[in-house]
Structures are given as C-alpha cells and as structure tokens.
Amino acid sequence: MKPKIAFFDFASCEGCQLQVANLEESVIDVAEVVDVVEFREVMTNKAESYDIAFIEGSITRPIDEKRLKAIRKKTKTLVALGTCAHLGGVQRLSNQWSAKENLKEVYPDAKEKDINKNEFFEKPHHKAVDEVVKVDYVIPGCPIDRTEFIKVLVALIHGKKPPIPDYPVCVECKKKENICLFTIGKFCMGPIARAGCGAICPSHGSECEACRGYISHPHERAQIDVLEDCGLSADEIMHRKTMFTYKYVEKEKEESK
Amino acid sequence: MSAAKEVSINVEHLTRVEGHGNIVLNAKNGDVKKIEWQVSEAPRFFESFVRNRPYTELSHLTSRICGICSIGHALASLKATENAMDIKISKQTKLLRKIALHGENMQSHILHVGYLVAPDLFKVGSVFPLISSAPETVKKIIRLHRLANEMSELLCGRTTHPISLVPGGFSEIPSEKQLQNLKKRLVESLPTCTEVANVILDNAHMLPHFTRETEYIGLTSKDEYALYDGIVGSTDTGTHPVKDYESVVNEFVVPQSTAKYTKHNRESYMVGALARFNLNADLLSPSAKELAKKFDLQPINYNPFMNNIAQIVEYVHSVEDSIQLIDTILDQGLKCDEKPTKFVIKKGRGVGAIEVPRGILFHDYTYNKEGICTKANCVIPTNQNHNNIQKDMEVFAPDLLEKPKDEITLNLEMLVRAYDPCISCSTHYLDVKFVDE
Numbered sequence: 001m002k003p004k005i006a007f008f009d010f011a012s013c014e015g016c017q018l019q020v021a022n023l024e025e026s027v028i029d030v031a032e033v034v035d036v037v038e039f040r041e042v043m044t045n046k047a048e049s050y051d052i053a054f055i056e057g058s059i060t061r062p063i064d065e066k067r068l069k070a071i072r073k074k075t076k077t078l079v080a081l082g083t084c085a086h087l088g089g090v091q092r093l094s095n096q097w098s099a100k101e102n103l104k105e106v107y108p109d110a111k112e113k114d115i116n117k118n119e120f121f122e123k124p125h126h127k128a129v130d131e132v133v134k135v136d137y138v139i140p141g142c143p144i145d146r147t148e149f150i151k152v153l154v155a156l157i158h159g160k161k162p163p164i165p166d167y168p169v170c171v172e173c174k175k176k177e178n179i180c181l182f183t184i185g186k187f188c189m190g191p192i193a194r195a196g197c198g199a200i201c202p203s204h205g206s207e208c209e210a211c212r213g214y215i216s217h218p219h220e221r222a223q224i225d226v227l228e229d230c231g232l233s234a235d236e237i238m239h240r241k242t243m244f245t246y247k248y249v250e251k252e253k254e255e256s257k
Numbered sequence: 258m259s260a261a262k263e264v265s266i267n268v269e270h271l272t273r274v275e276g277h278g279n280i281v282l283n284a285k286n287g288d289v290k291k292i293e294w295q296v297s298e299a300p301r302f303f304e305s306f307v308r309n310r311p312y313t314e315l316s317h318l319t320s321r322i323c324g325i326c327s328i329g330h331a332l333a334s335l336k337a338t339e340n341a342m343d344i345k346i347s348k349q350t351k352l353l354r355k356i357a358l359h360g361e362n363m364q365s366h367i368l369h370v371g372y373l374v375a376p377d378l379f380k381v382g383s384v385f386p387l388i389s390s391a392p393e394t395v396k397k398i399i400r401l402h403r404l405a406n407e408m409s410e411l412l413c414g415r416t417t418h419p420i421s422l423v424p425g426g427f428s429e430i431p432s433e434k435q436l437q438n439l440k441k442r443l444v445e446s447l448p449t450c451t452e453v454a455n456v457i458l459d460n461a462h463m464l465p466h467f468t469r470e471t472e473y474i475g476l477t478s479k480d481e482y483a484l485y486d487g488i489v490g491s492t493d494t495g496t497h498p499v500k501d502y503e504s505v506v507n508e509f510v511v512p513q514s515t516a517k518y519t520k521h522n523r524e525s526y527m528v529g530a531l532a533r534f535n536l537n538a539d540l541l542s543p544s545a546k547e548l549a550k551k552f553d554l555q556p557i558n559y560n561p562f563m564n565n566i567a568q569i570v571e572y573v574h575s576v577e578d579s580i581q582l583i584d585t586i587l588d589q590g591l592k593c594d595e596k597p598t599k600f601v602i603k604k605g606r607g608v609g610a611i612e613v614p615r616g617i618l619f620h621d622y623t624y625n626k627e628g629i630c631t632k633a634n635c636v637i638p639t640n641q642n643h644n645n646i647q648k649d650m651e652v653f654a655p656d657l658l659e660k661p662k663d664e665i666t667l668n669l670e671m672l673v674r675a676y677d678p679c680i681s682c683s684t685h686y687l688d689v690k691f692v693d694e
Contacts, residue, residue: 009277010299011298011299011300011301012324013321013322013323013324013325013327014323014324014325015321015323015324015325015327015417015418016324017324018324018325018368018417019417021368021372021402022402022406022416022417024399024402024403024406025396025399025403027399028388028395028399031385031388036385039383040270040272041272042272042372042373042383042384043272043376043382043383043384043385044272044376044382044383045382045383057299058299058301060299060300060301061299063297064299089301089321090306090318090321091301091302091303091306091321093306093310094301094302094305094306096306097305097306101305102300102302102305102306103300105302105304105305105308106300106302106303106304106305107510107517109508109509109510110510111510113512114510114511114512115510115512118512120295120296120297120513120514120515121300121515124299124300124302126301142321142418143324143417143418200414200415200420201414201420203414204414204415204420204421204428204429205420205421205428205429206414206420206421206423206428209317239310239311239314243314243317243318
C-alpha cells in the first residue's frame, strides 16, 4: 500500500507548500508513489490517519496548539516544513513585544469587545512546532528547496533518515566559486548557517540570513568577531542574528535567566 | 421548498484556497438566519515586527507575507522605500520589474484556475483525479505553470521570495541570451494558452450565474493595462492619488475576522483580475481582448465568478506584454552590469501601490534618518475583498436554500474560491460550517 501523506498549514505564507506544486511534472511522479490524503490548499478530501504529516507554519494561539496536537495523534511521522515550523519564522520577531502591544500596533482601531475573549485573537505568540509537539524531522528553509523535499520524501518512504546537511552555507558557496560577500563589503551568516540551499542568496548577490537555522555546533563567537572586524556595532550584529533566527535569541535569554 | 426545512452549514477551514477561512450558514423555514464569512487565520503582526528593522530588510521580510505573491509584496515594499527616500530607478529596472510581476501574475492565475478551480468544473475534489482522467490538459496547465515560475526564477533568482530585487534596482540581471530564450518560450506558449482556455470555455457553464452590483477598485493608467504603475481607479468615483490610499480603503476590524475589512463608496468593494478588467479592459493586449470576447466578458461585469475568466484573460495579456517588454529592453541595449541606483539614506514616509494577482496592494513605511522603519501599514488585496465576499454571500445564499446541502456548500465554497483569496496574506483558512440550531 502507498504511504499516506498529508500537509497542514499554520501561521505562514504557504510558500513551502507552494514549492510542492512547483515540482511541476514531478508532482505526477510523487502522486504515483504516495497517496496524498489531505492537503487543504489544493484538495477538499480529509483523512483519519497519516503515515507522514508535513507541518508548515508557526504555532500561535491555543486553538492552533489544539489542532497541532490532534494531528500529532493521527500521524506516524511528523515533519516540520520550512522555517516557520522549524524556528518560528520571521513573525517570531513579533515576540519582542507582548500580545497586547502587537494587537494595539496592528489593530489600533479595534473595539476591545471584538478582540477580548475571541479565540481568533487569543494570546498570539509564535512558536516552532517542536515547542508544542514531538517533531521527527525538519526540512529547513524559507522557502524549502523543492529538490531537498523530494530527497527527504524518498528517504522517508524507504525508512531512512533524511539527508539534511550539517555543514555551513560557506561550503556550498565556495564550491560554486562565488566571490565571498565579506570581501565586497557585505555581511553574511554563511559561516554558521546550515547548508542545503545551494548558497542560493549569495549566488544571486544577497547576504545569507540563516533561514535554515544554524549548524549543530556553530562557532558563534568567531562569527561575532568577524562581524566586529567588519565594523558592525553590537546592535547591528544582533540584527544579523534575528531575521529568521529569533528563536536562538529567545533561547539565550531564557538560559541567562 | 418545504417550509420547515432547516439548513445548517459550517465549513471549517475551506479547502483549495490559500489560508484559513470558515463559512457559517444557518437557515430556518426558508429564511437565512445567519450567513457569515469568517477569517480565522493566526495573526502574524508584520506591521508590528518590521519596526526597528533597516530599510535593506523590508522587502525581504514583507515578501514573506505571501508565498504566492511574494514578488508583488517585494515590489510594493521597494516602491514604498524608494518613495520614502526619493530613490529613482532606471528605465531598464522598471521594464525588468514589470516582467517579474507578469511572471508572478501568470504563476498565480494558472495555479488558481488550473489547480484550484478546474476541479469544481470537472466535479472532483482536487487536481489529482484529473491527472488520470484528463492527463493532456493537466500537462498543458503544468507547462504554463512551469513557464511562469521559470520566468520569476530568471528575474528574481528564485520563484518564491525574490532575491535579486533590491532598493534602486537588481542585484543580478539576466543575460541577453536568457531574455531571448524566455521570449522564444513565451511565443511558443500562446497556442497552449488557447488550448487550456478552450477547455475552460467548454466547462464555463459550470460557473454559477450570479450578479450583484458593487464597486471595483484597482490601479489605472492612460498608457497601459496598469499593474506596476498607475493611480487608484474606482468604477464609482473615478481616480484618486496613491498617497490618499487610506481614504480609499478605510480599514476596520470585525470580530469574525483576524483580517481587516475595508469599504469605500458603497458597503463593500472588489479588487483583483475582474476589477482590473472592469477598469482597464480597453488596454489589454490583442489576444487577451479576443479571448475575453470568446467568454463574452465585457466591462462592467458584476459576476464575481467571472474573476476566474478574467484571470485567464490576464495570463494571455501577461505573456504578450512580456514579449513586448523583452523586445523593448533588447532594442535599447541590455545593460547586464547596471548597478542599483546610488542614494542617500534619509528619513521620510513613502507609499507603494502595485497590482498583484489578487488586486491592489499598498505598502506604507515611515523611516527615521538612519533608515530604520518606525511605522508600517500594508493593505492586502484579500482583506479588501472579505467584505465584498460577505455581501455577495448575503445575496447568494437565500437563492440556494432549495438545493441539497452539499450543493449549497459547494456553491458557497465556489463563490469564495472565485475571489482566489489569499487569506494567509490577509492574516488564513476556509471552512464552511452548517450550524445546527
């Protein structure tokens, strides 16, 4: 029997699910080896249980946690799909403020009675999926790389561990013989960011912002030294560390308490 | 209808749309007691967390509002930043950005019509059954989808979340050979466009005949079918400067939605492909005009289901216009090594307006003298449509009550789907709930 796979989305841009549609003709091949039983964005059908559930998005409110926990109970394997599920996404930056402050900034004209005691607006605070339920595997990236998605899917179907690299983006960038962005006055997270994207941003002239998170043992101190040598202030270095990776900052704050 | 019939529908998390929304219908004795379009998407607070971020990051952060229209968000963002800091862009940059925007419109429109709406026309739950029942059509749709994506990839470095679009220009520019190759493929795709359009035409009778007069708002221009540039146009009130956008959209908050609602001259208005068609149809490319005629689509058309057809018409327009744009770029001589415009960082406020697949989009930023964002407002097309969807439902639902429950549900779902809502943009989910009293 073909494995039953399902896709679920929480707070996200749904760009990672879109990468599955962007497999173009290969979608037909995927449909031959797996049974897609639930994928709200493209199909009406619903299912009772799954072999693999792919979760996109950060987990925000009590109603979202409840839905995620129900999915976890129905699936054998759970995969966090993309940066929002893996780390909390860019929206995690909003955790710098309280839910009340965020609501006031975004909905300044809202009547208290419309927002208070309304589950749609209840205590929004962005978390990664593994902060709510057990995550078996992660496909990192903002957005995910579609060839990597296929590699992971094939590995999972064969009962193997998915091949996610644990070396920095610099390795892939060097292989491509790109000019190092540090040498042309730009600053990059490549030295500590997890590879697997093919160093796509530096290859097109943009700095790496570590959307795939850090490698398991990043030399963070060395990265800070390099950025300091380039003349960045402590504030600017903090910024470099936060676009996709505010989770680590929260963790550091937590640990230093 | 039997006088005692009770209908209670509760579609939680509507499918085949981007994002999370619910439809609640509650009827008794032939009267609709409650019909509500709810948006339950988790708020992500973009306008809050972009505060304190430098201008260089804004387009990268806000492109993450939406995976499907990330290029449009990046461009609206760049226009807002460029307006705030008085940054001029080159003619070539504008032409290349217009091609990038066409690529995204094509990708989004074919995804919607081919993958999300076609199943309704063929009475199946998703595109997957069509792979075996109509394989040739599915392959043609995929070819058009692939072309659109490869176009975005060429111009932006990636199909989703553009890399090469930066303040003042591009961090990387395609080569002459790549542009010539793209032109060749666009020309070759036109017969495929016609074939796919004919399949939709053969099944267009499945789209409900429903009309409700409303206001249509979108960018408009004397010179072209406005997508990248223009001023705000309304079918009710004429034109308005972009900087006055707040008095056009009039955002407000309702308890059944985490997305804000809007209204202008009437109780609601519509944006998107049909709005653009209604405002600017005479400026479409020749083949797009011909195609509109085939579908008997004429301005002003008040049937929201025809938005699907306007999207197919726009796909063809985007193909033809992109061919023209490439010719213009190559005729004036492509400057592959052109760097983004140099500028001085300064404080100020800027608004950027652009037409994205689902309608007019505004980004509005205020920067301090270091180029750090201190205030942001983004008005998303789907937000502007929520109120119109609600008003359509209020008129559409009573006429459906005699139908079986699953047909009522399907019709209401199709109505929402016609708007191609991108609810994650607006904040996310479609569910129809039939509520039992």
